[in-house]
Amino acid sequence: MATLTSDATQPLLAATGVRKVYRTGTVEVTALRDLDLTVLPGELVGVMGPSGSGKTTLLNCLSGLDDIDAGRVEVDGRDLFAMSDGERTEHRARAMGFVFQAFNLIPVFSAAENVELPLLLTGTAPREARARAVAMLERVGLGHRTTHRPSELSGGEQQRVTIARALVARPAVVWADEPTGNLDSTMAAQVMDLLHTLNRDEGQTIVLVTHDEAIGARLPRVIRMRDGRLVSDTRQPELQAAG
C-alpha cells in the first residue's frame, strides 16, 4: 500500500490546537475548540457526537477541505495549512479518499469514469486507470454496472461506487462522513462490512463520522465530541482484528 507513512508507530495525521470559527454576519460560532488528535496508520477511527458537535467540521479541517483559524494539522510530518491551495489539492488527490453521506458522484460520469477520476488526476495512464477502476468496482461487487451513470444505480450501489472511488488511488486515509446515513439497514450493513474488510485486510486508514451507536460499537477506536471539543477517545483493540 502506498501510504505516506511507512512506520506504523508514527502518526499518519497529527492535529494540534485546531480551532475553527464560523462567522455569519456578526455572529461567530466556534465549531472546533483547540482540538488535538492523532491517527495512526491502519486505524479505523469513528467520530461520534450529537448533532452540531463539530464532527463534520473536524473531518473537513483535518482533510484540508476547509481552512482552520488556529492550530496545525500535519500529514506525515507536513503541515497541511502551510501548503498553497494547489499543493493541498494535489495532496488530497494523492493521499486522501472521500466517502460522503449524499454519495456525491459526478452525475454526468459513468460509474467507471467516477472511479477512475482520482487516478487520472494523479497522472495514471487512461488505460491503466480504467482497468484499475473496473477492478475496484468488481471488488465492491459492481463489475456489471461500470457503464451505468449514478442516476441508474440504487443508493447502496452509488455508495459502493463512492467507496471504490475513495480507494482506487490507494490513499493514505479515507474520510467517510456518515457513509450509511442515506441507506437502509441492509445496505448500511453491507457498506460497513466493506469498510471493515478494507481496514482489516489492507490496513486502510479510515476516519468515519457517524451518529449511529450500532456502527460505533463495532469500531476499534471511537472519539466523541461535544461543542467542538474532543470529550473521549476510546480504543477497543480487539475489534481492530475482528472487524
Add this chain to the structure above:
Amino acid sequence: MYPNLLLPLLGVLGAALLTLLLVAVRKPVVRRLALRQVARRRTEAALVVTGSVLGTAIIVGALVVGDTLNFSVRQEAYRTLGPVDERIVSTDPAAGRAIADRLQPLAADPDVDGVLTAEVAQAAAVNTHAAQPVAEPRVLAWQLDFDAAARFGAAGGPSGLAGPTPPPGQVVLNEPLARSLKTGVGRPVTLYLNGHAADFTVARVVPQQGLAGVGIGGRVNRNAFLPPGTLDAAGAGSTHAVTLVSNRGGVEAGERLTGPVTAGIRSALGPDAGRAAVDTPKHTVLAQADATGDALGALFLMIGSFSIIAGALLLVNIFVMLAEERKTQLGMLRAVGLKRAHLVGSFSIEGALYALAAALPGVAIGIAVGWGVAVAAAQIFRSWSVDGSGLDIAFAVTPTSLVNGAALGLVIALAAIAATSARISRFNVIAAVRDLPVESGRRPRRRLVAVCTALSLLCALAAVPALARSQAEQTYLLPALAVAFAVPAASRVMPRRAATSIAAALVLVWTLAASVIRPRVFDTPSMAVYVILGTLAAFSAVVLVSENQHAVLRPLRRLMNRPTQQGLATRLAAAYPLAKRFRTGSTMVMYTLIVLVLVLLTEISGIMNASIDQAAADATAGYTLRVDYNPQTAGPNPLTDLRTGQLARRIEAVAPLLQARGQATDPGHRTAEPLETAVVGVPDGATSGIAFRDRLPGLPDDKAVWNALATHPDYVVLDNFFGHTGGPSGKFYAPGDTLTLTDPVTGRAEPKTIAGVLTSGLAFYPGTGSSATVYPLVLGEQAVRTQFGPQAQTAAALVRTAPGTSPEDLAGRLQASHLSASMVATPIAADVHRLFAANTAFFRLMQGFLALGLLIGITGLGVVMVRAVRERRRTIGVLRALGCQAGTVERSFLWESGLVALEGTLLGAALGVLTTWLMYQKSSAFTGLDGGFPVEWAQIAVLAVLTLAASLLAAAGPARRAARIRPALAVRVSD
C-alpha cells in the same frame, strides 16, 4: 406588410394577465410562492428580465424603423405637395388655357379649396458669380400668379408660397435650388429657359414646403418661381400648363377626398380630357409612404424575428433550469396537495412579473435602437437615390408601435413561459421529492402516439397541394411538421434518440433541398418564408448535433482521456453538453440561428460585391453614359450635337431613347392598381448587346429578342423589378405573360406580351426627376410612336465613350456644354457601383440590428452558466475534494461555454453559407448577380472569433465563481 395586430394582441394580453391576476387573488399560496421565488434569486431575475428586455427592444426597434420610414415618406407629401392633391398637366401648350378655364368652376366645389394654374418648363441654371461657376441642369421654372399661389388651399394651412410677386428680372428660388447654386437673396443667377440664357436676381429663397417644393413627379424639385409673362417671353415651346387642385382640409385630410374630386375634374374636362393627364400625386405619395414604411418595417421585423426566437428560447431555457433546481420543493408542494395547474400558475405569475418588469425598459431601448437604425438608414438612403434626391429620414415614433411592440414582447414571453411551465410541471412526485432522475427510455404513451400520428398524416396530406403549388411557407413547414409529429410513433419501434436524429436529419435535408425540388418557392413577396427556412435549418441541425454529441466530440476523446488537469477540464467541459442535451441544444440554437442569418447577409453582400463588374457590364452593354435632356428647348438638337459636335470625337456611339409616360397592369398580378411606367422606345439594333435572363421560347438568343421587339409592336421587355415595392424580388412573371399598356393622356390601351426579362434594366430607368416607383418598359421605337403619338419624345440617349475617354470626365463636359438643354449625364457603371455600395451598407445595417440577437444568445449562455455553477456546487466540491485544482474547475466552465458557442457558431456559419448558396442557385432575387459565389472566409472568421470571445467573457464570471467554491461547504449543499 405586417398586419396591425394591436387589438388582437391587447385582447390576448389582457386575457392572459387577467387570468394570472385572478389566480393570484384567489390562490394566495400560488401568489406567495411566485413572489418569494422572484425575491429569492435576484441575479437570475435580473438576467431573465434582461433577456425579455432585449426581445421587446428588438420588436419595438423594428416597428419604430417602420414608423420612421413611413413618416419620412409622408414628409415628402408635405414637402413637395403641401395643399396639392390633384395635378392636371396639358401636353399641348395650346390647350393649356382652355383646360385651365374648364377647371376654374371647380373652385366652387365644396370639396375643393383651391385651383391654381401655372406654366412650368424644364430649365437649367448657372451661378457664375460664385468662386467657381456652379451649374444645375435639373431646374423647374414656374410662371404663376403669386397672389393666387398664396391663397391656394389656404383654408387647410399655408400654401408654401406666400409673399409679393417679384418684379420683372427677379426670381424666387426654393431652398434646394439655392443650395445647389450656392446663391442667396440679392445675388444674380442665370436661367436657361427654352434654350435661351436670361439673367435674374434672387428676390427671396423659400423653404421647400408646399407649393415651393412642388414638382411634376420628382422627389426633390429645384424650383425657380417667375412672375407672369417671363416664360411666355422666353418662348412657349417647352412649357406645360399645369393646374393644381387643393382638396378641402389639411395636407393629409384633403387626400381622403381624392376620389370624388378626381371624378369632378374628369367631368369638368369634358372633351379636353384626352389632352390632359390627371394625377393624384398626394394619394400616390401617401400610399407609397405606407408601403415603404410597412415593407422596411417588415424587413427589420423579419430580421428581428430571429432574435425574438432567441429571446423566447432564453426564457424557455431559464425556466427549465429553474424547475430543475426547484424539483424537490415542487415535488413537496405537489405531495402536500398543490395541483399541477397551480404550479403552472405560480411559474406563469413569476414569469409575468419578469416580463412586465422588462416591458418599459424594452420599449425605451427599442426606441433607441430604432433611432440608431434610422440615423444609419438616412446615410444609406442619401446615397441610394438616382439624382441625389434620396429620402430624407425624419425620426418618428407612433404610440401604436410602442404599444404593439410592448404587447407583442409580453405575449411572446408569456406564451413561452406558459408552455414551458406546462411542460415542467409534469413530473413524478416521488421522484421529485427524492431527487431521483427522470425515468429515461420510457416509450411514449399510446394516446400521444395516436394524436401525433394523426397530426403527422394531416400535415403530410396538406403538404401535397402546397408543394404542387410551390406555396412558400407551407412547402417548408408542412413536411417538416409531418416528420416531427411522426417521432413519437417512431420511438415505439426504435430508440428515441435514433428516431429524433432521423427526424432532424430529414427536416434538415428537406429545408436545404426544398428550393431545389420546388425552384419557385422563393417567388413570394412575403419574408416569412426566410424566417421559417432559417428556423427549421437551425433547429434541425442543432437537434441532430445535440443528439449525437458523442460522435461529434469523438476527435476530443484523446484530449479528454489525458491524465492531467487539462484532460479533466476537457472531460468536464464535454460531459455536461453530452448529458444535458435539451439545455445545451436550446442554448446552441440561439447561436446557430443568429449566426446563420448574419453569415447569410455577409454572403449576400459578398455575392453582390463579386458581381459589381458583371452587373455594370450587363446594365450598360458597352454604353457608359446615359444622358437625359429637355428635347423641347430651342437651339441645336443635343442628339445631333453628340454625334457631330465638339465632343463627338470622345463618343463612339449614341443610342437615342424615345420616352413617354405610360401606365401598365401588373403582369405578376400583385396589384390591380395601374403601375406608373417609363415607356422607352429603342431603335432597331442599338441595344442588342443588353442581355436577357429569360427569353420567349423560340427566340434563341438576346439579339433575337431585340429583333422581335423591333418587328412586333406587341412585344415588350422589362426587368425583374417591374412592379416591385420592396422586400426580396421573386419571379412573378415570365416571357409570354401579358400586360396592358395605356397612354394616360389619350387613354389608348394595348395588350403587350413579354418577350424577354432583362438581366439588368438599369440603363432604362429615368435619369432625372422621377419618383422611386416608375418602372421602365422597353418597346420598339415604332411601337412607342404608334401608341403614344406626340407624347413620345426623344429625351434621353445611351452614349458609348471612345476608348481612352473617362465617362465621368465626359459627363461633366456634356452637362456644361448642354446646360441650356438641361442635360444630365449619368455614368452608368458609377451608378451601379454606388447602388451596390448602398445595398452593402444596408446589409451592414441589418447585420447590426441582428447582432442584438447575438447579444441575447451570449446573455443566454451567461445565464446558463450562472445557473450551472449553482446547480453543480456539490459536484464542484467533490471534484475539489478529490484533487481537482481551482483553475481546472474554472477552465472546465470556460471550455464548456466555448464548446457550446463554437458548435453553435460553426453550425450557423455552415448553414448560412449553404443556405445562401442554394438561394443563389435557385432564387430569382439573385438574378443579374453573376460574379460567382464567394465564401467570405475572413468576415465569417472574424464573426466566429468575436462571438467566441464574447461568449467566453460572458462565462468568465460564473467560471471564476465556480473556482472559488469552498469544497467543505459545497459537498454538503442541498440547494
